[in-house]
Each structure stands twice: as structure tokens, then as C-alpha cells.
Amino acid sequence: MSKINLNQDFNKNKFSKFSNSGQLFCILLLSGAWSVICVPALSGTGQILGSAAGCLMQILLCLPMLALARQSGSFEKMIKSHKILGICYILFFLLWGAQGFLQLWDAAPAQLLPTSGKFTAAVLITLTCLYTSSCGLRATARSAPFVMGLFLLSIAVLILGAWKRIDLSRIDLERNGFWDGVQVYNSLSGELVTAFVLLDKAKTRKNAAMNSYLLSKAGFCILILFLSITVNGRLSQFTDYPFFMLTTLSQPLQGQRADALYILVFVMLFILHITLQTGVVGHLVEVLFPALNRYAAPASLAGMLLFAWFLNPGITQGITSTALPVLAFLIPLFIRTKQFAKSIRKQNAGNIPKQDQENFI
């Protein structure tokens, strides 16, 4: 009897509440880090300030979703009553995942995928994604702290290798690239929508996890831009993706190259990024169409690949960056306003839910 219960729990709780806010922080930061390492060409030192401004904007954009997250399940109720909204979120995650695949194909230089070819490497990574997505979001969340350890190690190695090559004279306080910085930072923040869905299910300390994630991602982005400008210098002209030039230049040890570490982190960040999107799609499908739950994860991966195959990067990026403020800011704001209006109506009817009034921003 107990065995049957365990099996049932396993199937049912593939997406369950995160056991702590640390896992939520790790999974969001690592997914965001993937976007940061795929930042396209630098447009000036103003991009650093632009990214900081983009981070401040995102903190403001997150206020409605944080207010809404205080009442777990609000988003679930909303998409159950408005299925089309849930489908919009699913489409966004599929497109966001597709953009990840396009970034992998476009950004990964030959030396970062050193198997028998770029295609073979991409197929192997996709097969691994298929396996990890079938394990569910819970397993992904549990593995995130381990990947985070490796990620921090690679950052330390990157800084150590780049340290001697930093030339501060390349930094000039000009406004060139400021708006590019704001735009790029915001367009590469699709995980904010993921955060909105996850916050609905997270247990405690949601604000702390979100604040830490937003600040750490901004810190990481600023660090990469700073190192790319001060270390790469004119060599940035040779590549479309400054991070990969940075890893080429950042070799702290003479007798040992750090490429293996960068390859490992690069692949792990991608797998985690895609698994997170498939997991969230799986959860939304479970809520909207419980009968299709079993095939949601592999189907979502296939959907991402199809979008990546048929759409060009400009279209996916255009759609996702337009949909981002709507799905991460306007809809949470709408749901929260609706809740507040409902509580006001109840208050007028004589029933006063004080907590609702205090929670509203």
C-alpha cells in the first residue's frame, strides 16, 4: 500500500513547492546567466550603466508579481478561469526556449563544442535536455545549487585569468550604448515570466529570493560587460559574443587551459535554462489540461525545437521582448488590482479583509 502511495506522489509532485528560497534563487540566476553570456556585441561603456538601469526597472516591474505572490495559487486560479491566458504563457515559454536553442547554435564557437561537430554536440545536448526535462522541475531545482557551485568556480577562474589583462584606460564614462544596455538587459530577462509562475508555488522568503536574483544577475551582467570592455579591448571586433572572447583570453594557468571548465558551465547553464522552461510548461499544461500532463515535457521540448527551426532569431526575440512586460508586469498588476477591487467590494458589503488592503502596493 505504501509503495503505491509513493509512486502516486512521485507522479503527482513532479512540480511541487520549492523546499527553500535558495533553490528558487539558484534556478533563476542560472537561467538568467545563460542569457547574459549570450549578450551580443558591445556598443560602448554606457552599456554597463544601461544594464544597471535595466535592473532597477526590473525591480519596479517585479513589484506587482511579488505582491501577488503573497497569496499562493492566485495565478493558478486565474489561468484556470482564463485558459487563453495560460496558453499565452505556454507559448511564451516555448518561444523563450526556442530562443535559447538559437543562441546555442549561433553563439557557441567551435572551441566550446569540441566533439565531432557543432551539430553532434547540439543533438547530444538536446538528448540530455530531454532526459532532464522528463525528471521534472523538482529534480532541476535540487540540482541547481550544485550547478551554482560550479558556476561560481568558473567565475572565480574567469576573474583570476582576466585580472592581469584588465586595462582601466579602456573605460570611459560616456553615454554611448546606454539605451542599448537597457534594451539588451530587458530583452534577455525572459526568466522574469518564469519567476512569476514559480513564485506562485514557492513556499517562503519569496521576496528575498527575487531580490537576490535580480541583484546578482545585474552584478554578473555588469561584471561580464566590465571585463569584456577592459580585457578584450579592440579584440572584441573579432567576435559577435564578447563573453567567448573573454574566455579565450582568460587562461589563468600557463600549463593548464580553463576551456574544459567553461565548456562544462556553458552546457550546464543551457540544459538548466531549457529544463526550467520545459518544467514550467509542464506545470501549466498540468493545470490547464491535466490529461496531457504525461507528455508535456517532451512535447514542449519538441515545440521549442520546431520554433527554433522555423523562426529566425529576430522574430523570436521581437515577440519575447514585446510579451515580456505584458506577462511579467501588466498581467500580475491586473490580477492584483482585480483582487483588490474584490476586497473593496467585500469591505463595502461589511466584510473587511484587512490583510488584502495591507498587501496592496
Place this chain on the structure above:
Amino acid sequence: MRNQFKLNLKLNLILCLYFCIFLTGCSSESIADRVYTQAIGLTTKSEKAGNSKNPENPGESGIFTLYTQEFNQDAGKSVTGADIPEVLRLEQAVNGGKVFTGHTELLCLDGTCTLKQTENLLLEQGLSPACKILYTDPAVYFKNPDSTGTVHMIRMSEQNGLLSSTELSTALAEWQGFRKTALIPMQKESQDYPALVFLHQDGTCQELSDAAAKGMYWLRRNTESFTMTLATPDGTQNIFISSCKLKKTIKNQVLNYEITIKTKDSSPELQGILQKEILRECHAAVSEMNQAKADVIGMQDVLEHENVNSKLDPNIDPELKLSVIIK
């Protein structure tokens, strides 16, 4: 239930096999199948003809000759092909293994191959960015190569204030600059330590005098501590330089390079002699650099910093003021 268990077991076994075969290095070639090059040389110069196929466009039309020396081997090998990927493929056949250039310490160039080819070596072939470049004829050097000795000599000269620090990444950045000229060491028979040359992207080069080469040491970057020998009226004297900081600014379109040097246990007279000596070397360096129409001291970065783009004309020498402060 039992069938479910069997299915799970099979799936797990397939997964284990997948991880072991495809996601580990076991399926890759063994270490014995790889050739680790310590030094490589690249030229389009024909060994028989003795000059480049197309001096106007170095490396454009030529037949590339790639010279390699493996670690712990005294002899060099060479192959000839139409482009770098082809010579590397041929090199694999000659050396009997896949050529890995990630640990290569020395790159020998003779001016027939510059920006385009070295960029390919860095980005496509994974050549180490810290790889030292030597201006020499690879055909002569690889007849009896001593890469370990050459690399150590360059490093020691850099650490002892005799040679400015140079490597592949700095040379590439300099070739990309507005004057398209890089500073590169060369071996000189009449001198115990390497000399320096300005190597232009088109392959032309100009050797620096001894004073100018020393001046470059002060003008290129902050340096570490070392002991310097100075000629004084009482004979030679040693002075310990504990640090050297370079500050680059621009005022009224005039570049200011301020060198601040901290010394240990030195008299004011000795400091005065040191100041004069460094100024003399720096002036020699700037004069020869302008003569060669080169920018190897980061003038472009400072000018771009202040948006003085009018001075970024390769034919106009930016006005430069030098000052040395001894503490």
C-alpha cells in the same frame, strides 16, 4: 508493477550507457593521438625562392608553410598548404596525431603572415592568447629550434626591465589599431637578450634602438619590481625599482604620459640620474614610434576616450608630453 520496474530498469541502463558513451571523453581520441606543439611558425615565403609570393598582400595568395616543434623534441617539422586549416590537416598526417595548439608558447612570424592569420590561429585553432611572438625567419629558426630557451629569455627580459611585455593578444590588438603596427621581439645575434621591432600589418618592419626598446618598457604598462643598473659619475650603481605606475591623460588635445616610479633606499642624486635616463629612453621610444608610424603605447585608447578623433589619422603624430616622477 513488475513490468513497470523492468521498464524503469531498462531505461536506466540505456541512460547509463548514453552517459558513458556520449557524454564522457572516452569516445574521444586518446592523449597519444594528440600532438602538443610548443612552437609554431607560419610563413608564405617560399624556402627556395627566399621571398614572399605576394609582398603587397602578405598571406593572401601565398602557399602557407607551417613549422612546428613538439614539447621535448629538438627537431622542427614543416608542411606546405593553401590555407591554415589545410596546413594543419597536413600537419596531422606528418606528426601522426591531431595538432593541439592550446599550450603553444611561441609563434614565429616573418611578416608574411600578420593579422588575418594570427586571428585565425587564436579564434579557430585555439592558440593561447599569452603565446609569445618572435619576429624571425621560421625556415631558419626551425632548423635547430630552442623554443624553451627563447621563451624563457623573453620572459626573463620582460621581468628585468629589458623588454616590454608582448604576446599574441597585444599584437593582435595593435594590428587592429589605427596605425596597424605591433611591437614584437626579435632575436639579435649581437645582443644577449631579444630586441624589439615594429611589425606593420603589411609585413614591413623597423627595428628599435636599445634606448627606445627600454623606453617602451616604461610607456606600455604598469610594471613590477626589479633592480636597475645605472651609469653614474662614480661608476655603475644598482637601484631597486619597487613599482612603476603609468598614468595616461589628455588635456587640450595634448597627451600626457606620467610615469611615477617608487625606489628603495636611493639618494636624491641617484633619483635625478634615474629620472633623466628614463626620460631619455622614453623620448627615444616615442620618436622612433612616430617615425615608424606606429601606436604601441595605447595613444588611440586615450584619444578615443576624449573623443579626439581628429588626431586618429595615421599620418599625424599626436602631441605627447612625457613626465617622470621619482619617489
